[in-house]
Amino acid sequence: MTTSPRGSARDKASPAVLVLEDGRSFRGRAYGAVGETFGEAVFSTGMTGYQETLTDPSYHRQVVVMTAPHVGNTGINDEDQESRRIWVSGYVVRDPARIPSNWRSRRSLDDELTAQGVVGISGIDTRALTRHLRERGAMRVGIFSGDALDSASGKGAADGAALLARVLRAPEMTGAELSSEVTTAEPYVVPAIGTKRFTVAALDLGIKGMTPHRLAERGIEVHVLPASATLDDVYATTPDGVFLSNGPGDPATADLTVVKGVLERGTPLFGICFGNQLLGRALGFGTYKLKYGHRGINQPVQDRTTGKVEVTAHNHGFAVDAPLDRVSETPYGRAEVTHVCLNDNVVEGLRLLDRPVFSVQYHPEAAAGPHDAAYLFDRFTSLMEDQRA
Numbered sequence: 001m002t003t004s005p006r007g008s009a010r011d012k013a014s015p016a017v018l019v020l021e022d023g024r025s026f027r028g029r030a031y032g033a034v035g036e037t038f039g040e041a042v043f044s045t046g047m048t049g050y051q052e053t054l055t056d057p058s059y060h061r062q063v064v065v066m067t068a069p070h071v072g073n074t075g076i077n078d079e080d081q082e083s084r085r086i087w088v089s090g091y092v093v094r095d096p097a098r099i100p101s102n103w104r105s106r107r108s109l110d111d112e113l114t115a116q117g118v119v120g121i122s123g124i125d126t127r128a129l130t131r132h133l134r135e136r137g138a139m140r141v142g143i144f145s146g147d148a149l150d151s152a153s154g155k156g157a158a159d160g161a162a163l164l165a166r167v168l169r170a171p172e173m174t175g176a177e178l179s180s181e182v183t184t185a186e187p188y189v190v191p192a193i194g195t196k197r198f199t200v201a202a203l204d205l206g207i208k209g210m211t212p213h214r215l216a217e218r219g220i221e222v223h224v225l226p227a228s229a230t231l232d233d234v235y236a237t238t239p240d241g242v243f244l245s246n247g248p249g250d251p252a253t254a255d256l257t258v259v260k261g262v263l264e265r266g267t268p269l270f271g272i273c274f275g276n277q278l279l280g281r282a283l284g285f286g287t288y289k290l291k292y293g294h295r296g297i298n299q300p301v302q303d304r305t306t307g308k309v310e311v312t313a314h315n316h317g318f319a320v321d322a323p324l325d326r327v328s329e330t331p332y333g334r335a336e337v338t339h340v341c342l343n344d345n346v347v348e349g350l351r352l353l354d355r356p357v358f359s360v361q362y363h364p365e366a367a368a369g370p371h372d373a374a375y376l377f378d379r380f381t382s383l384m385e386d387q388r389a
């Protein structure tokens, strides 16, 4: 959330401290912008793809801890950003690259974080921090450096109690409505690549750039709509299908009017991540907060409709509470759980048996990540084809 960047490259070696809401703290060095920031501390296990992680709007208000020890080696390029800016509210790395090296690199990660006012910390034991978050669960955190650190005591030494008090004043992720803070201000169209076959209305609840691209690759013209779009706005695009994007925040806060309207009409519907949670809630299932969530690009998921296991990209802290072992009756007909995470049996996908509607809890667009789940975009295309026939 609040970021108050100050200082210059000269301050980079200055001390920084990370304070968790349960009182544990870690001392390191300022990385990126100098100042203070707050958010929910979460860890990501991706070994690559930090640029995509940083620019994924689903990370809005989260302080991301990288479990990969070396971060920033390939710098920042002009091609891999998933949205218009960095969304993480803070960034935690063990050992940042001193000299980035890649043929596409335009600037260093450190400089990019500084330019965008993202406060980070480096030089801390990220393995110990990750183990702590695994044991205790995701929780609020603050990072303090420069004046923000000095002013806590007024004498230059950090006053732990004062910093902790500030962390405890930060808002929690549970109950947070954040889609409205990240969504596009205006609708826009991503044209189909090649021959146009379908039109899809995509609700931008925090969409990543690769997602409309994956649809466009399949001959879909994508009308990306703000999160505030009404059912009339959706149908004004004369869609063959509706797409519900990923996004930050607690799904329990979302307005389900549009989703329910689409379900009533029986238009083909595909949701990912936050979209899966909204579909689940519209069907009458609950959502709950996971202890520490799934974030990274190596999460094993089984598609129970085929038995195949896919390695997938995840970024979620909430999950749908639906029975794994039976078909459920919902206001829109029978529903079943189609995908399950093999690490912990968390629901990773849903479908309706009587309507062309399905969703997954993860990121089939895979930016970054393996492309195992790309078939889901083809499933969506088939549903739209069947609806036409």
Ligand SMILES: NC(=O)CC[C@H](N)C(=O)O
Binding pocket: 058, 245, 246, 247, 248, 249, 250, 251, 272, 273, 274, 275, 315, 316, 317, 318, 319
């Ligand atoms: N990537 C997403 O869409 C995340 C969904 C939701 N904000 C969660 O944390 O579970």
